[in-house]
Every structure is written in C-alpha cells, then in structure tokens.
Amino acid sequence: EVTFELGAKLLVQTKLANHKDEAIQLQQSLIDSGKALVAFETMVDAQGGRLDELGSNAKPDHETVVHASEDGIIDWMDTEAIGWALVDLGCGRKNPGDSLDNSAGIEFLKKVGKETRKGDPVYRVFNSDPGRLDSASSMLEETFSTGESSPGSVLILGDL
Known part of the structure; x- marks a missing residue:
C-alpha cells in the first residue's frame, strides 16, 4: 500500500x-x-547484482533473541537504528566492497502497540557470523521502548 x-x-x-x-x-x-x-x-x-541466488534461503548458523527489559506496551521503534543493525548483521553494506550474509535477518516478534512483559522476545536475530550477531543484537536492544499506553495509529505517509 x-x-x-x-x-x-x-x-x-x-x-x-x-x-x-x-x-x-x-x-x-x-x-x-x-x-x-x-x-x-x-x-x-x-548495478552488478545477482538474482540467481534469490530464494535460495541460506540457513543461518547462529541466532539469538532480543528480549524486553520491562513490562509495558511497545510505544516506539527506531526504524533507522534497526536498519543500521541490519547492515551490521550482514543484510546491507556500509562500503561498496562489503560482503552480504544471505542468511542474515530479523524476525519482528512484537510490534508498536503490543503489550509485552519483561523477558518477552521482541526480535529473533540470525546470521552466520557470531561476532556480527552479537554487535547487531546489542544495537537492537536500544531500538524500542515500552510505555503505559499504546501510541495509537501512526500516519505513515502524512498528507500525500
């Protein structure tokens, strides 16, 4: 849409x-x-890209879960920081020569407006490089906050 x-x-x-x-x-x-x-x-x-491996579904060697640190309702997610965590994970490049990890990704287990309890999983994070996985997971811990009420609906496109 x-x-x-x-x-x-x-x-x-x-x-x-x-x-x-x-x-x-x-x-x-x-x-x-x-x-x-x-x-x-x-x-x-x-752009020199290759589509021949598209859909090959590389299997990640490592995964971890980022958990909520407190009870509440997820009231904010920093999508720019999530994007940079994805780059760090191996889903994107900081420099043109950087390699991609085709097994890397994030599964969003909670979304803005959803109730969560301390210890609940918020993201499942996976790739094939444990160092990059740890770094990205640490970044992701700071990409959401919980509050006492739902932020309500968010107008994504403004007044197009």
Whole structure:
C-alpha cells in the first residue's frame, strides 16, 4: 500500500498519470504484465547484482533473541537504528566492497502497540557470523521502548 501510494504520487507529479486511481491502476498493470519484474531485473543487473541466488534461503548458523527489559506496551521503534543493525548483521553494506550474509535477518516478534512483559522476545536475530550477531543484537536492544499506553495509529505517509 505504501509503495502504491508513493508511486502514485510520483506518477501524477511527472504527468505519467492524471490522478491517483489511474496511477495505482498503471502500477498494478505493470506488475501483472511482468514489465515491472523485467525493469527490476535490469536495474539489479546494471548495478552488478545477482538474482540467481534469490530464494535460495541460506540457513543461518547462529541466532539469538532480543528480549524486553520491562513490562509495558511497545510505544516506539527506531526504524533507522534497526536498519543500521541490519547492515551490521550482514543484510546491507556500509562500503561498496562489503560482503552480504544471505542468511542474515530479523524476525519482528512484537510490534508498536503490543503489550509485552519483561523477558518477552521482541526480535529473533540470525546470521552466520557470531561476532556480527552479537554487535547487531546489542544495537537492537536500544531500538524500542515500552510505555503505559499504546501510541495509537501512526500516519505513515502524512498528507500525500
């Protein structure tokens, strides 16, 4: 939904569509026809990426769980810090020559607005490098907070 909304905004602004509904329909037709996939593959290839291993589901050698340190409701998550923890874990690159760990990832076990108890698992973190796993897990401990009430719904896109 977010991708369609942002894409619609761009298509209308660049006059490739006359209105939001037309822009969303255009995006869906590009997906349905396979043209969007071809464009994606072309972009990946142009950047030296490889899609041949996509879906190979490399199995991680190590995993750990990040736990809540207190009772409450998760009222905030720092998505930028989570992104940097993912890079540290091996899901992204800090420098162009850095290698990726295709087994690395985070499973979100709790989300904003969900009640949690001290010791409850919040994230399951996994990869194939125990040093990077420890570093990323430490970073993730600081990426959420608990409060006494739910923050309610959060408007992601603002007033597009």
